[in-house]
Amino acid sequence: MPSLTSITAILLAGILTNNMVLSKFLGICPFLGVSKKVNTAFSMSIAVTLVMVIASAVTWPIYNYLLYPNFTYLETIVFILVIAAIVQLIEIFLKKYIKPLYEALGIYLPLITTNCAVLGITMLNIQNELTYIESLFNALAAGLGFMLSMVLFAGIRKKLEAADVPEFLKGLPITLIAAALVALSFSGFSGIGG
Amino acid sequence: MDIILPVIIVSVIGLIVGLGLSLASKFMAVPTDEKEEKIKECLPGANCGSCGFSGCDGYAAAIASGDAQPDLCAPGGTATAQKLSELLGVQVSTEPKKAFIACAGAPEITTAKYAYSGMMSCKAANLVHLGPMECEYGCIGFGDCAAVCPFGAITVTNGRPIVCMDKCVGCSKCVGACPKSLISLKAENIPTLIKCSNKSKGAAVAKACKVSCIACKMCEKVCEKGAIKVEDNLAQIDYSLCDGCGKCKEACKRNVIV
Numbered sequence: 251m252p253s254l255t256s257i258t259a260i261l262l263a264g265i266l267t268n269n270m271v272l273s274k275f276l277g278i279c280p281f282l283g284v285s286k287k288v289n290t291a292f293s294m295s296i297a298v299t300l301v302m303v304i305a306s307a308v309t310w311p312i313y314n315y316l317l318y319p320n321f322t323y324l325e326t327i328v329f330i331l332v333i334a335a336i337v338q339l340i341e342i343f344l345k346k347y348i349k350p351l352y353e354a355l356g357i358y359l360p361l362i363t364t365n366c367a368v369l370g371i372t373m374l375n376i377q378n379e380l381t382y383i384e385s386l387f388n389a390l391a392a393g394l395g396f397m398l399s400m401v402l403f404a405g406i407r408k409k410l411e412a413a414d415v416p417e418f419l420k421g422l423p424i425t426l427i428a429a430a431l432v433a434l435s436f437s438g439f440s441g442i443g444g
Numbered sequence: 445m446d447i448i449l450p451v452i453i454v455s456v457i458g459l460i461v462g463l464g465l466s467l468a469s470k471f472m473a474v475p476t477d478e479k480e481e482k483i484k485e486c487l488p489g490a491n492c493g494s495c496g497f498s499g500c501d502g503y504a505a506a507i508a509s510g511d512a513q514p515d516l517c518a519p520g521g522t523a524t525a526q527k528l529s530e531l532l533g534v535q536v537s538t539e540p541k542k543a544f545i546a547c548a549g550a551p552e553i554t555t556a557k558y559a560y561s562g563m564m565s566c567k568a569a570n571l572v573h574l575g576p577m578e579c580e581y582g583c584i585g586f587g588d589c590a591a592v593c594p595f596g597a598i599t600v601t602n603g604r605p606i607v608c609m610d611k612c613v614g615c616s617k618c619v620g621a622c623p624k625s626l627i628s629l630k631a632e633n634i635p636t637l638i639k640c641s642n643k644s645k646g647a648a649v650a651k652a653c654k655v656s657c658i659a660c661k662m663c664e665k666v667c668e669k670g671a672i673k674v675e676d677n678l679a680q681i682d683y684s685l686c687d688g689c690g691k692c693k694e695a696c697k698r699n700v701i702v
Contacts, residue, residue, distance in 0.1 A: 312457070321450050328457055335461040339468055346472040 252384050260384060264391020266439040270367045271399040272432060273440075277367030281400060282425060284358060291404035292397070294358040299393025301340065301362050302371050305333045306389035309372040310382055329372050337363045367396060403432060480508040486527040487517060494518040494616050507532070518615045541614040541629040543598070543607045545589070545622075548639045548655040548700070549582035550604035555652050565591075570623040578652035581642040583626055589618035635688025636672075636681055640700045643676045657700045663692035 268274060271281045277298070284294045309329050317324055341359050344352040352359070362368060371392045375385035406428050415424050483504040491499035495516035497506055506512035507528065514528035522540055529535060560569055560576035566588040574580040585603035597611035598618060609632065619627045626641055638657065642649045646658035659677040671685035672692055679692075679700070693701045 316453065316457075321453060324450055324454060328454060331454070331458055331461060335465055338465055342465075342468050342472050345474050 252381060252387075256384065257387050260380075260387045261391045261394075262442060264388055265395040265398060266436070267442055269395040269399055269436055269439075270370065270392045271396055272436040274370065275433075276370040277365050277396060280358070280361065280365060280367075281403065282422075282429070284361075285400055285404045285407055288401060288404040288408065290358070291400040293354050294361075295393065295397030295400045297355050297359055298362055298365060298367065298396050299390065301333070301337055301365075302368050302389040302393045302396075303386060304340070305329075305336055305368055305372050306375055306385050308332055308336060310375060310385050313376050325373065325376065326369075329369055333368055333372070334363045367392070399432070399436075403429065406432065477505075477508050480504050482531060483507050483514075483528065486520075486524055486531060488520045488524065490519050492519055492615075518613065521613060540632055542609055542612045542632050543589075543614065543616075543618050543627050544630040544637060545583065545605055545607065545626050546628065546637075546639060546641045547581070547583040547624070547626045548702075549577065549579060549653055550585065550602055552602070553654040554579055554582060566621075567623045575624075579642055579649070579656065581624060581626075581644070582640075582653060582656075583624065588621045588623070589627060592617050592621040634683065635690065636686055636692060637702050638679050638681060638700060639702050640678065643678050645677055649677070655699050658698060660697070662695045662697065663701060666691045666695040 264270075270276050271278065280294055280298070285291045309332055312328060312332065313322075313325060317328065337360065341352070344355070344359070371389050374392075375388055378388075380388055407425065410424060410428060419427070481504075484500060487500040487504060489500050491501075495503045495512070495518070497503040497512070503512060503517065507514050514532060514534070515525040517524045517528075518541075555578035556576060557573065557578045558576055560572065562568055562572065564586050566575070566584040566586045569575050569584050569586060575582075575584040577584060583605065585600060585605065587598070587600035587605055589605055590598040590600050594615065594617060595611050595613055597608045597613075598605050599608065600606075614629050616629055619625075619629065621627075624641070630637065640653075640655070640657040642653070642656050644652075646660065649656045649658050657674075657678050659674050659679070661674050663672045663679050664674050668689070668691070669685045669687055671682045671687075673680055673682070
């Protein structure tokens, strides 16, 4: 069992200092695509968090018991395969048992299949040589960090809609500038929690 | 042969995953209604929500379970309604519906209450003492309905919105845009319409607008079918009884019935 301190450090790092979107620049596609409304941003992040944790739970044993040490180069292809299957499985499961959640997530669930943040976190777990429990918490932290940045940014975009933006910056340009500023402000967290 | 083992590993993982998924989709399959699927194919799939349901899927489910009529789809119009009625074997009225503005008001016939110089939007003007017109039920004339119409079917000329029947598809966007709730969708071939929505007492109405229902009940008396009734100081037509004889139009001294 990892100590409480190390888990706190992992959570802090995942949410603030090593934020998936704003520090590692993974999962930028949903960050820009699904952050128009706070509600959808929140639903999407919940789905991503769920998939991240389950994907970490499955890929860690696959890597450590099956691929390590001879076939580590198969990591990417096997992980993609497994993540895609997990997303499909979750979709089928939700459709059957939790219909309202399935309808609320809608198109975002299958979109996660190609979300590089999910692949990213499973590979980071391996790269940082985390234990099984640690990697689960790392995935949870990454998901929560993703949620934080998504919801924050959705709020900012709402403000942007009302703002008087110069013609040549309207739309994606100003969104990207805003994203850069948010990322810059998140760099202020570096150093917290080791 | 170093290549064989990795290939086997990836194939086995793929096989297990594939088997798992196909088993899952079999055991956790959600039975879909065939009727619903067919109805869905007939709908335009725009998910506009003008039928009052959450989208085309929601509407299809409602039709399949018999909770909704198949003629509610505005973008699909007559063609969709016909397709659906063939599919379901029921008769639906496929008469296209058009926007009707129940007010004849315009600056030259409606008395002004005050000079308004704010934002040129009906919704904004309506917040200031229910609009700059003396008639608090009537058209404000800044054209919120025209602005919201995606087909350019409503034009405002001289402070009065006019619906172009050829362009209107009955999407009902304008219905929600009017702060006075003056717009409704009516079948194009309806013979009689009341072009006033004022529910105040006669004398006040007469002062406020030249073309207005003062609840004199002349139309009620002249109607042989008993289709027209004055309720809440406003003439209202029961279309199940009206045969379109047009006597009320002649009887109305204030040109409200068109």
